[in-house]
Amino acid sequence: MTTLPELKHTFSALIAAPSISAIEPAQDQSNKPVLDLLSNWFAELGFDCQQQAVPDSRNKHNLLASLGSGRGGLLLAGHTDTVPFDEGHWQQDPFALTEKDGRWYGLGTCDMKGFFALILEALKDMPLQQLQRPLHILASADEETTMNGAKAFAANAAIRPEYAIIGEPTSLRPVYMHKGHLAQGIRITGRSGHSSDPAKGLNAIDVMHQVIGQLLKLKQHLADNYRENAFSVPYPTMNFGHIHGGDAANRICGCCELHLDIRPLPGIAIADLELMLQQYLLPISEKYPGTVSIRTLYPGAEPFADTADSPWSQLVAKLSGNAPEVVNYATEAPYIRSLGCHTLVLGPGSIEQAHQPNEFLDLSQIQPTVSLLKQLIYHACIA
Known part of the structure; x- marks a missing residue:
């Protein structure tokens, strides 16, 4: 007993x-x-x-x-x-x-x-x-x-x-x-300077604008190519949850960071999703060497x-x-x-x-x- x-x-x-x-x-x-x-x-x-x-x-x-x-x-x-x-x-x-x-x-x-x-x-x-x-x-x-x-x-x-x-x-x-969960941070490291002469710097917000354009293409690719109708939201989602860059209107922005969240469907491994993200941002990385960095905010869930x-x-x-x-x-x-x-x-x-x-x-x-x-x-x- x-x-x-x-x-x-x-x-x-x-x-x-x-x-x-x-x-x-x-x-x-x-x-x-x-x-x-x-x-x-x-x-x-x-x-x-x-x-x-x-x-x-x-x-x-x-x-x-x-x-x-x-x-x-x-x-x-x-x-x-x-x-x-x-x-x-x-x-x-x-x-x-x-x-x-x-x-x-x-x-x-x-x-x-x-x-x-x-x-x-x-x-x-x-x-x-x-x-x-x-x-x-x-x-x-x-x-x-x-x-x-x-x-x-x-x-x-x-x-x-x-x-x-x-x-x-x-x-x-x-x-x-x-679904799974992936949280990533993307940082753009530009070159700050006086806003009166943009050519002497590299505006991180401008580069982030291009990054977001590529991410929106990835978002659409995921929605177009992966679907599971059992879910109320039947496709992988991407959310831009936080962005910050710059410190003054008269300075070229030297750093900009974006945090995003992706919720993959079964059949998309976290490692594959990370690779997709790198591939979609590769053109920006090649255009601006050493400028784009991607990090995991916290470990993902399959x-x-x-x-x-x-x-x-x-x-x-x-x-x-x-x-x-x-x-x-x-x-x-x-x-x-x-x-x-x-x-x-x-x-x-x-x-x-x-x-x-x-x-x-x-x-x-x-x-x-x-x-x-x-x-x-x-x-x-x-x-």
Whole structure:
């Protein structure tokens, strides 16, 4: 008989352990305290718990908890980090689970530390001694920034599950496909000088104007040549999100920088997209040697695709009561999918609450999630 704490206690403990991922070192935190909690709880259920340091990270770790061995079975995966919180915008302590109006409020309630508490709740009274195939739990690091946790795990994983569920907040709707994400910075380094004699300088804004012209050609090429009608926006998108250059009207602009975001469809690898970007800007680079530089603002995320009509997708659709669908945001799914398993993104809570002040999980989602997890574990690992 397990002596695991009751659900609200495990939920509260996870929320109370800060695990913010941020590009800025001052805000970034280790996820180790969260993994230590999970390791203790899963070990009590008989799982073999292994923590692995994530290379080139600031004390970030992954946890793999496994019950049973061999190929096949089910992987339940999620990330243990959260985004930073907007101080002054929360109506309650983001690190204290607060129950109000039929909701549990707290940073990570739906995105997505709470998912692990619900897995534990589902496992409490399941006949785990009857497992025919292994059950794995992956708790990863840095999904909110680099996805380095999932990338490192996929590159070195020894497990080969047949099925996987990633518990991101989808309101329990199975997601079988999503776009990727690439964020690039383009800097033009010109030559400043007095505006009265333009020939003595190289205006970076003028060159950036030409760069934008090429980027618009790439944007049109992507829209004309790649399409997936399952998406509400059925083509790759490009967004110019930030531009800055120059410092005075009477000076030739010496530097101009543009930040852009591209969301590729499945079938376009991030490396291929980066190559396209370089090729489209090559004429400008050749015209103005040493002037154009391209950098990655933060690591990209690959697009993801499974199939809506696979037996796993259809089973999950039947059990959840929701048809498989697609979304425009990115997850760790492509890296989990690379293990060779049928992969779906499905979890409690709404993406509308993710990354928002006063993040919450509606209590009406708890029992359906626990019930669904039990059924999925039964079908994948016991039946």
